[in-house]
Amino acid sequence: MAVKKCEIVLVGGGHSHVEVLRQFGEQAVEGVALTVVARDVHTPYSGMVPGYLAGHYSHADCHVDLSPLARLAGARLVHVAAEGLDTQKRHLRCSDGSIVTYDLLSIDIGSTPPASNIEGAREHAIPVKPIDQLLSEIEALEKRYLRQSGPFRVLVLGAGAGGVELALALDHRLRQVAAGGGLKVTIVDGAADILPSHVGAVRRRMRRALAERGIDLELATRATGFEAGVLHRADGADLAFDAAFLVTGAQAAGWLGESGLSVDKDGFVEVEETMRSVSHPDIFASGDVAAMKGHALPKAGVYAVRQGPVLAQNLRRAALGQALIPFQPQRHILALISTGDCYAIASRGRFAVAGRWVWRLKDWIDRRWMARYEVG
Ligand SMILES: Cc1cc2nc3c(=O)[nH]c(=O)nc-3n(C[C@H](O)[C@H](O)[C@H](O)COP(=O)(O)OP(=O)(O)OC[C@H]3O[C@@H](n4cnc5c(N)ncnc54)[C@H](O)[C@@H]3O)c2cc1C
Incomplete structure (x- = not known):
């Protein structure tokens, strides 16, 4: 009709x-x-x-x-x-x-992540969305990292899947352009654990991946405000940074x-x-x-x-x-969380597996999705 x-x-x-x-x-x-x-x-x-x-x-x-x-x-x-x-x-x-x-x-x-509830976030932190803006910020960050001698501290605020994936991806990327280089990536969150919407087995695997890569966790940490290069915490133990990212809901x-x-x-x-x-x-x-x-x-x-x-x-x-x-x-969705180094963790309800093959599966699923929208 x-x-x-x-x-x-x-x-x-x-x-x-x-x-x-x-x-x-x-x-x-x-x-x-x-x-x-x-x-x-x-x-x-x-x-x-x-x-x-x-x-x-x-x-x-x-x-x-x-x-x-x-x-x-x-x-x-x-x-x-x-x-x-x-x-x-x-x-x-x-x-x-x-x-x-x-x-x-x-x-x-x-x-977009809500920046307004942390004072100074709008001026001093980089929101994870819009993605295109994030991408250009990361290219600028990479140049700064290459120029800087001594420690280079990156904070990621938010320990959900987006924050953890971003931290691991950034760590991998910056170590590829300059190994060593004094890089230290830290994930900060007010919650007591990472990945709150996933089961313990997924959290344990991810914690292990973060520890192996030397990424620090500052959990149960309430961020109260940003100033240039400093994140203020409710407990007074402020954190200095060269770049900070917001992945906070x-x-x-x-x-x-x-x-x-x-x-x-x-x-x-x-x-x-x-x-x-x-x-x-x-x-x-x-x-x-x-x-x-x-x-x-x-x-x-x-x-x-x-x-x-x-x-x-x-x-x-x-x-x-x-x-x-x-x-x-669906009640449970399959989440495939990558760790930046061609390795991924699969999480669905109470089920968790990890490995390079999970990354290859994720890569195959993602490329197949993209191919649906290529008009040639
Ligand atoms: C680092 C990171 C990793 C993630 N990884 C995953 C993952 O592996 N799996 C997963 O399921 N989810 C993941 N997410 C969550 C995922 O990004 C979002 O849930 C998803 O993008 C939402 O899709 P959407 O179609 O609602 O909006 P979007 O993908 O954000 O698309 C919105 C579109 O609208 C356009 N737009 C925005 N504002 C306007 C406007 N005012 N006028 C006109 N156009 C506008 C934008 O340009 C954009 O193209 C991740 C998020 C982050 C931050």
Whole structure:
């Protein structure tokens, strides 16, 4: 059945939206005009980012190019960041002052670490997202490391999977460019242990990997503020650093809540299992930016990936006025956590294994995912 005319606007080229583009490219819906509003035309694939930081992948290996994908889907690509929403007029406001109108809006813009709750973090620490900004900060850091004689101290604030992977990847990368070099990487967290969402067997394996690499852990440590080159702690034992990274959880862009959309306490868009906003039926959200009612899903790329096919179907169904289908999250997901040196730990529920073969499996899965979005 054909629809009369429906403008679907995708905001952000995250993991779900690349699948929406691919599916609309395979099968267009008559009468539907598709637009993608994207801050970055080359969108990073989270699974391969730590491997890229460690030096195992090129930029092209782990970034999806939205231009050919949009062309395949017959979509208009607008290379600009969205920064406001008028839900009454159905206007998306963009950073260049332009306005994009929609009949259906879908948001997949990810999240950023909340810097505001630690004084001075915004000025003196590097947030792990946006990833492209992180990548250029790391290139600058590498040059500073090569110039500096004596100790070079890197702090990573946050001992979840993202923080631990970042610490190991940075350590590997910097040791490749200059062995020794006085490098000391330290992970800092207020919690008593690393990887809080994983079982003891995974934590033990990761602790062993960190110890073997000489990466220090400062746990049960409350960070109270940053100044240039110093992290202040509640116990007074301040830590000096040459570079500090923030991998401290996730928050959403402020303009979402300001628009009147129903959001949770961290600003994430509250959605039904169909990924439709609980407050605005013409708006969908997916990936990190979505908070699904009845499910406390971790902010992990694997959910954004899994939600992609359901989102694609539901946008199509909403345009055609058909009933939507629910996303059913798995109770346990397979997490493959890399240690920077072509070794990885697999974690699923109570199950844990590790080895070089796990890294090879991860590499195979990740490259296969990327290949789905290469338009040749
Ligand atoms: C170091 C690190 C390692 C990680 N490793 C893993 C892993 O191995 N496995 C895993 O499952 N998860 C991992 N994660 C988590 C993962 O990165 C996120 O959960 C995932 O990226 C979320 O996908 P998304 O589609 O919601 O958003 P994103 O991947 O962040 O994509 C959002 C897109 O929207 C665009 N955008 C942002 N703001 C705007 C705007 N205002 N207007 C227009 N466009 C915008 C961005 O350019 C980007 O392309 C890791 C995170 C970190 C920090």
